[in-house]
Amino acid sequence: MTAFCRLSRVLAKSEEGRLFFECPDCDMIHGISHGPGPEPRWGWNGDAEKPTFTPSVLVWYRWTDGDRGCHSFVTDGRIQFLGDCTHELAGQTVDLPEWEDDA
Numbered sequence: 001m002t003a004f005c006r007l008s009r010v011l012a013k014s015e016e017g018r019l020f021f022e023c024p025d026c027d028m029i030h031g032i033s034h035g036p037g038p039e040p041r042w043g044w045n046g047d048a049e050k051p052t053f054t055p056s057v058l059v060w061y062r063w064t065d066g067d068r069g070c071h072s073f074v075t076d077g078r079i080q081f082l083g084d085c086t087h088e089l090a091g092q093t094v095d096l097p098e099w100e101d102d103a
């Protein structure tokens with residue numbers, strides 16, 4: 001079990017230094033690694049309130065209704081879902097939801 005430390009209104013980090021945000025469409029958290037260490041690594045603008053991650057975040061996982069894909073750009077505190085997402089917000093851009101400690 002990973003312990004999360006809330007970093008800002010929208011971001012949390014783990015002990016290993018990974019950054020996590022809540023995905024409003026998957027209704028789960030996605031995480032990225034930044035800084036030195038094993039690949040893959042993402043760039044982070046250092047802004048915890050309005051984070052920008054590069055490149056895009058792509059997550060595939062198995063759910064009760066089959067395989068789901070989530071592909072997004074996190075830019076300036078907003079999350080842009082790309083057209084290859086399997087969920088409802090594909091093609092839309094929304095604000096990052098507030099981090100909830102019990103997530």
Ligand SMILES: [Zn+2]
Nearest residue numbers: 023025026070
């Ligand atoms: Zn997602």
